[in-house]
Amino acid sequence: MEKNSAVIQELASILERKGISRDELDGMLEIVHPVDMAFILEDLTGEEKAQVFKLLDMETAAAVLAELDDNATKEVVNALPQDLVQKVLGAMSADDAAATVRLIAQEHGRDAALEFLSKRQKEQVRELLRYGEKTAGALMTTNFVAVPVTATATEALKALQGAVQSNTVVYIYVVDASGVLKGVLSIRSLLRASPETRITDIMKPDTVTVLPQMDQEEVALIVRRFTLSAVPVTDANGRLLGVVTADTILQVVAEEAGEDLLKMGGAGGLNMFADPVMKRVLLRMPWLIPPLLGGLIVGNIQNWFKGMQPLEFIALVLFIPVMMGTAGNVAVQSSTLVVRGLATGEIKTSRIFGILFAETRVGALIGLVCGALIGAAGWFTASAHIGAIVSISMITAITAAALNGTAFPLILHHFKADPAISAGPFITALNDITATLIYMGCSIALLRILG
Amino acid sequence: MEKNSAVIQELASILERKGISRDELDGMLEIVHPVDMAFILEDLTGEEKAQVFKLLDMETAAAVLAELDDNATKEVVNALPQDLVQKVLGAMSADDAAATVRLIAQEHGRDAALEFLSKRQKEQVRELLRYGEKTAGALMTTNFVAVPVTATATEALKALQGAVQSNTVVYIYVVDASGVLKGVLSIRSLLRASPETRITDIMKPDTVTVLPQMDQEEVALIVRRFTLSAVPVTDANGRLLGVVTADTILQVVAEEAGEDLLKMGGAGGLNMFADPVMKRVLLRMPWLIPPLLGGLIVGNIQNWFKGMQPLEFIALVLFIPVMMGTAGNVAVQSSTLVVRGLATGEIKTSRIFGILFAETRVGALIGLVCGALIGAAGWFTASAHIGAIVSISMITAITAAALNGTAFPLILHHFKADPAISAGPFITALNDITATLIYMGCSIALLRILG
Numbered sequence: 001m002e003k004n005s006a007v008i009q010e011l012a013s014i015l016e017r018k019g020i021s022r023d024e025l026d027g028m029l030e031i032v033h034p035v036d037m038a039f040i041l042e043d044l045t046g047e048e049k050a051q052v053f054k055l056l057d058m059e060t061a062a063a064v065l066a067e068l069d070d071n072a073t074k075e076v077v078n079a080l081p082q083d084l085v086q087k088v089l090g091a092m093s094a095d096d097a098a099a100t101v102r103l104i105a106q107e108h109g110r111d112a113a114l115e116f117l118s119k120r121q122k123e124q125v126r127e128l129l130r131y132g133e134k135t136a137g138a139l140m141t142t143n144f145v146a147v148p149v150t151a152t153a154t155e156a157l158k159a160l161q162g163a164v165q166s167n168t169v170v171y172i173y174v175v176d177a178s179g180v181l182k183g184v185l186s187i188r189s190l191l192r193a194s195p196e197t198r199i200t201d202i203m204k205p206d207t208v209t210v211l212p213q214m215d216q217e218e219v220a221l222i223v224r225r226f227t228l229s230a231v232p233v234t235d236a237n238g239r240l241l242g243v244v245t246a247d248t249i250l251q252v253v254a255e256e257a258g259e260d261l262l263k264m265g266g267a268g269g270l271n272m273f274a275d276p277v278m279k280r281v282l283l284r285m286p287w288l289i290p291p292l293l294g295g296l297i298v299g300n301i302q303n304w305f306k307g308m309q310p311l312e313f314i315a316l317v318l319f320i321p322v323m324m325g326t327a328g329n330v331a332v333q334s335s336t337l338v339v340r341g342l343a344t345g346e347i348k349t350s351r352i353f354g355i356l357f358a359e360t361r362v363g364a365l366i367g368l369v370c371g372a373l374i375g376a377a378g379w380f381t382a383s384a385h386i387g388a389i390v391s392i393s394m395i396t397a398i399t400a401a402a403l404n405g406t407a408f409p410l411i412l413h414h415f416k417a418d419p420a421i422s423a424g425p426f427i428t429a430l431n432d433i434t435a436t437l438i439y440m441g442c443s444i445a446l447l448r449i450l451g
Numbered sequence: 452m453e454k455n456s457a458v459i460q461e462l463a464s465i466l467e468r469k470g471i472s473r474d475e476l477d478g479m480l481e482i483v484h485p486v487d488m489a490f491i492l493e494d495l496t497g498e499e500k501a502q503v504f505k506l507l508d509m510e511t512a513a514a515v516l517a518e519l520d521d522n523a524t525k526e527v528v529n530a531l532p533q534d535l536v537q538k539v540l541g542a543m544s545a546d547d548a549a550a551t552v553r554l555i556a557q558e559h560g561r562d563a564a565l566e567f568l569s570k571r572q573k574e575q576v577r578e579l580l581r582y583g584e585k586t587a588g589a590l591m592t593t594n595f596v597a598v599p600v601t602a603t604a605t606e607a608l609k610a611l612q613g614a615v616q617s618n619t620v621v622y623i624y625v626v627d628a629s630g631v632l633k634g635v636l637s638i639r640s641l642l643r644a645s646p647e648t649r650i651t652d653i654m655k656p657d658t659v660t661v662l663p664q665m666d667q668e669e670v671a672l673i674v675r676r677f678t679l680s681a682v683p684v685t686d687a688n689g690r691l692l693g694v695v696t697a698d699t700i701l702q703v704v705a706e707e708a709g710e711d712l713l714k715m716g717g718a719g720g721l722n723m724f725a726d727p728v729m730k731r732v733l734l735r736m737p738w739l740i741p742p743l744l745g746g747l748i749v750g751n752i753q754n755w756f757k758g759m760q761p762l763e764f765i766a767l768v769l770f771i772p773v774m775m776g777t778a779g780n781v782a783v784q785s786s787t788l789v790v791r792g793l794a795t796g797e798i799k800t801s802r803i804f805g806i807l808f809a810e811t812r813v814g815a816l817i818g819l820v821c822g823a824l825i826g827a828a829g830w831f832t833a834s835a836h837i838g839a840i841v842s843i844s845m846i847t848a849i850t851a852a853a854l855n856g857t858a859f860p861l862i863l864h865h866f867k868a869d870p871a872i873s874a875g876p877f878i879t880a881l882n883d884i885t886a887t888l889i890y891m892g893c894s895i896a897l898l899r900i901l902g
Contacts, residue, residue, distance in 0.1 A: 035676050035677050035678070039676075157642065160638075160639070160642055161639070161642045161643050170621060170680075187611075187638055188611070188612070191608065191611055191612040192612050220705075223698075223701070224701055224702060224705060225486050225490075226486050227486070227698050227702075228698070229621075229680075229696075229697070229698055245680075246680070246697045246698050246701055247674075247678050247679070247680055247697050249701060250674070250675055250697055250700060250701050250704060251675065251678075253701060253704050253705050253708070254671075254675060254704050254708065254795075257704070257705065257708025257709070257711075257712070258708070258791055258794070258795065260708075260712060261708070261711060261712055261715065261787060261790070261791055262787055262788070262791060264712065264715065264716065264787070265715065265783050265784055265786070265787025265788070265790075266780050266783055266784045266787070267784040267787045267788050267791075277809060277812050277813055277816070278816070280813050281813055281816045281817055281820070284781075284784055284813070284817060285817065285820065287780065287784065288777055288780055288781065288817065288821065290780075291773070291776035291777045291779070291780045292773060292776075292777055292821065292824065292825075294772075294773075294776055295772040295773025295774065295775070295776040295777060296772075296773050296825075296828065298772035298773070298776075299769040299770055299771075299772050299773055300769075302768070302769055302772070303769050306765060313765070314757060314764070314765075314768075317753070317765075317768050318750040318751075318753055318754050319750055320750075320772075321745075321746040321749035321750050321753070321771075321775070321883060321887070322742070322743060322745075322746025322747050322749070322750055323746065324746070324772070325742035325743070325745055325746040325749075325879065325880065325883060326739055326742045326743055326746060328742065328879075329717050329738065329739055329741075329742045329875075329876050329879070330735075330739065332716050332717055332875070333716055333717050333718040333735055333738065335716070336712060336713055336715070336716025336717070336718045337713070337716070337718050339712070339716075340709055340712055340713060340718075343709070344705075344709065358728060361728050362728055362731050362732055362735070365728070365729070365732045366732055366735060366736065366739065369732070369736065370739065370743065373743065374743075374747075377747065424780075424783070425780050428776065428779075428780070429776065432772065432776060436772070
């Protein structure tokens with residue numbers, strides 16, 4: 001690593017001086033990993049990126065392009081002449097090429113994007129593009145090693161030796177004449193078997209498979225649950241289509257977790273570092289609509305109660321921040337737990353009512369503790385009446401917050417919406433409104449009762 | 452999968468009837484994966500878990516125990532006789548055994564925990580326990596395939612065939628006489644080489660390595676960045692100690708992302724489903740201290756201004772919810788972006804001032820938009836004065852929120868604290884106080900200026 005980062009620095013300073021010659025770069029590239037290269041390139045302009053790409057041999061260029069983030073990829077494609085892009089794509093594996101074509105298609109349409117491919121590649125990629133983004137079909141590699149059920153150990157070894165990219169090959173797949181997956185073989189058992197052993201005698205016949213249209217989150221759950229190094233993708237008839245490897249899933253899990261995190265923080269879809277300031281402002285505004293509207297509604301609800309005795313009103317209003325803040329936090333806690341539980345698969349449909357009930361109990365108990373504390377504060381600083389009002393309001397509002405926070409993401413999930421968006425701005429705004437209504441309602445009622 | 456879930460259901464119903472016989476279970480176990488087994492067992496009581504464990508053969512028991520979550524593992528260990536636990540641990544790989552010993556040590560102390568191991572295993576595990584939790588050393592497996600630099604392809608193949616657990620072997624490591632890592636070999640290049648080829652001629656000499664004390668998050672970043680299937684762990688002298696595989700990293704990434712998510716939602720350390728209601732209440736209370744204190748402080752700040760004309764005070768107080776809510780959301784957005792950027796390694800120290808400056812600009816622009824909206828609302832519903840006050844306060848508060856939200860996690864990170872805790876309850880509470888101070892300060896100042 002240390003060595004690499006020294007190389008990166010040198011490369012970066014060379015690039016800065018802009019006098020990049022093929023010779024200089026060649027010396028570097030033998031040791032610099034495409035990932036590092038991509039990392040450096042992402043900081044350059046589109047022009048500069050293209051300048052470097054022209055100097056790379058096709059294999060390296062393909063590896064680097066596959067590593068670039070989405071924006072950088074688009075820049076490179078736009079800045080390079082089409083025939084060069086074609087060559088670079090030609091050096092890519094079908095799944096990487098398909099991912100790049102998906103990006104090009106966003107700007108130029110799918111047909112134009114496919115024109116960047118050679119005839120043979122076009123067919124393969126078109127096949128992969130049939131599957132929706134973020135599905136097993138879109139993630140799978142078609143570079144797997146498969147042998148017929150009639151093969152012997154020696155034949156399987158030959159197939160393995162001939163594999164194009166077997167750096168990542170962990171299993172060998174056994175298929176029948178029509179391509180139906182019959183079993184899986186580890187390299188170890190293959191190496192241990194005597195040459196004439198029939199492959200069907202040493203393969204593991206029962207294996208976990210996924211369908212190409214399965215969502216990537218589900219695929220990730222299965223890979224994690226079974227600690228697999230790769231999972232085969234088969235069609236409805238059991239025909240082997242491709243393989244999703246653990247390192248692909250690793251990227252998926254990391255991305256999905258990051259997306260959930262951003263959504264919950266009201267920053268979904270934002271890329272802090274790639275986008276210009278104005279774009280960031282525009283992307284952030286929609287997430288601010290809930291608190292803006294919610295805040296105005298809350299202010300209005302409070303306004304209804306202006307008719308109250310001013311001093312009482314002021315005393316009550318002073319306790320609104322602590323109540324809204326605490327209830328809001330309880331709601332966010334509950335919805336975070338639910339979002340997480342849904343993501344890990346811990347929340348099963350059969351458990352939903354149990355979860356709602358338990359969370360409401362938890363909320364009520366937290367409400368009792370917080371209500372007692374704030375009630376005491378109200379009593380000391382204002383009056384026993386105010387103390388009673390804020391205490392009872394707090395208990396009710398926090399219980400409602402726990403219920404809200406639990407139910408909202410579950411409802412979204414039920415209607416196939418993304419529960420992660422619920423835990424951020426929406427639940428807070430929703431909860432502020434509920435809390436204020438409860439608070440003001442309790443105040444009015446109790447002020448009347450207590451005289 | 453379908454087949455498996457049918458089996459799971461059957462097993463579950465058998466377990467329910469509690470009349471589990473060895474014979475019945477044996478039939479199931481040939482097809483049920485240890486992961487499924489662990490999944491079922493986690494829903495049973497400690498007693499029931501032990502009952503099932505007694506029926507399993509040692510290899511299966513070891514595999515299932517390694518899959519159980521922390522609480523379930525502790526229950527099983529406590530419910531089983533010590534000699535049986537010893538046997539199960541004996542069937543585990545050193546890294547799995549070390550992880551279990553770590554858990555036992557939490558309740559019974561390290562020395563007592565090590566007593567569960569056989570002599571030979573004790574040494575290996577003690578070695579692994581030297582490394583802190585959540586480091587490369589704690590995650591690595593010592594079941595790797597290494598060959599000396601003098602080996603030929605044939606000898607390397609033999610080593611591979613003799614490997615204990617090579618289901619997950621992707622690379623073969625080449626070491627010199629003192630165990631220093633000299634290169635890495637893919638299985639494919641090994642299979643392609645002629646029998647007498649010297650291993651040093653086909654190995655890749657430059658390889659990414661990590662130190663055993665490296666934090667698991669950093670290891671995960673490296674594995675992801677270089678799309679590795681496994682990364683070797685070496686000591687300061689370059690001696691090969693073990694290997695961290697991509698599937699281990701997958702669990703780490705998923706767990707870390709989940710933890711960050713929970714922390715940001717003010718629910719760090721909570722396990723919604725495993726803990727009883729009272730424990731959940733206790734675990735959630737600390738996260739509610741910031742909003743409780745923050746809310747009381749905000750209420751008090753507002754209280755200082757009681758001396759203002761009541762009507763003006765009321766009009767102003769009515770706009771506090773929308774301002775606090777919106778500014779709070781902006782702060783959470785900013786800190787979420789920073790937490791995420793730190794986790795992915797996108798935020799480098801050299802960029803910190805650039806990020807602070809850009810985020811503050813973004814905040815100011817968002818403030819202008821929101822300030823104009825709310826200023827108009829204030830003008831229409833109250834007066835031009837109120838409109839001007841809320842508008843200017845909003846702009847200032849939102850700019851400050853973006854700065855707060857960006858700086859706070861960066862400061863925590865600088866002092867080696869976990870930035871994820873900043874994005875939740877803390878930043879909201881901190882921001883509510885700042886926003887109120889700004890709002891009230893602006894109000895006083897502007898009311899004086901405007902007459």
